[in-house]
Amino acid sequence: MxxxxxxxxxxKAKAGDRAAYGELVVRFQSSVYAMALGRVRDPLEAQExxxxxxxxxxxxxxxxxxxxxxxxWLRRITARMAINRLTRRGPLFGADPELLDAxxxxxxxxxxxxxxxxxxxxxxxxxxxxKPLDRATLEAFYIRGRSLKQIARxxxxxxxxxxxxxxxxxxxxxxxxxxxxxxxxxxxxxxxGELAAV
Numbered sequence: 001m002x003x004x005x006x007x008x009x010x011x012k013a014k015a016g017d018r019a020a021y022g023e024l025v026v027r028f029q030s031s032v033y034a035m036a037l038g039r040v041r042d043p044l045e046a047q048e049x050x051x052x053x054x055x056x057x058x059x060x061x062x063x064x065x066x067x068x069x070x071x072x073w074l075r076r077i078t079a080r081m082a083i084n085r086l087t088r089r090g091p092l093f094g095a096d097p098e099l100l101d102a103x104x105x106x107x108x109x110x111x112x113x114x115x116x117x118x119x120x121x122x123x124x125x126x127x128x129x130x131k132p133l134d135r136a137t138l139e140a141f142y143i144r145g146r147s148l149k150q151i152a153r154x155x156x157x158x159x160x161x162x163x164x165x166x167x168x169x170x171x172x173x174x175x176x177x178x179x180x181x182x183x184x185x186x187x188x189x190x191x192x193g194e195l196a197a198v
Contacts, residue, residue, distance in 0.1 A: 003068070010067035013058075021061070025054050028071070032078050039082035039154070049085055053078050079156050087132035126176045134169035141166055 006027065012020035032053050037046035057077055064073055127135050140146045140154065152159045 006070060007067045010061075010064070010070045014061050014064065014067070021058055024070070028074055029054070031071075032074060035075060035078045036082055039079070040085060045085070049078070049082060053081055056081065076156070083136060083155065084132065087136050122177065126173055129176050130169065130172060133165070134172055137162070137165045138169045138173060 006024070009020045009023050009027075013024060029050060033046055033050045036049040036053070037043060040046050040049060053074070057074055060077075064070065127138065130138070137151065137155075140151045141148075146154065148159050148162050151162045155162065157165075
């Protein structure tokens with residue numbers, strides 16, 4: 001199928017032709033599923049995500065101004081919905097639940113381990129209070145150890161945007177942590193390097 005045929009199908013689908021939209025689903029379902037699988041890393045979840053993407057796209061199709069942009073528009077929807085799904089998994093998506101707890105057991109005295117363990121619990125609470133994008137950015141960098149380039153590819157944004165998001169998310173986390181415990185924000189500055197090394 002040529003791109004001009006796809007453009008015609010998009011125009012028909014925008015006008016309410018469900019058969020035309022069905023043809024678009026058939027044409028793009030494998031690429032949407034592949035992208036979803038690459039992000040959520042679970043075949044069943046990727047299938048659900050792909051279905052959700054097509055349902056969402058069908059509802060939002062009238063908002064697409066240029067039918068020639070359908071493929072890129074669908075990729076952006078898939079990326080956004082994958083990030084939303086991953087952030088709903090909890091504070092440590094894609095990682096072992098005990099990952100932050102491992103920081104406390106990293107060769108310290110019992111008192112120091114207890115203090116770091118408490119800070120980790122408060123850090124988890126602080127992360128849970130952040131907006132999903134802030135939380136996802138901080139977790140990708142500090143907990144999962146992703147590089148700026150990897151995060152940029154994962155979120156489909158320029159590296160400069162990732163740097164800005166990290167800076168803003170750290171500021172917001174610091175404010176949240178100060179609300180939980182005024183001294184915790186300073187301890188987080190030292191702890192964040194240890195989290196990146198875990």
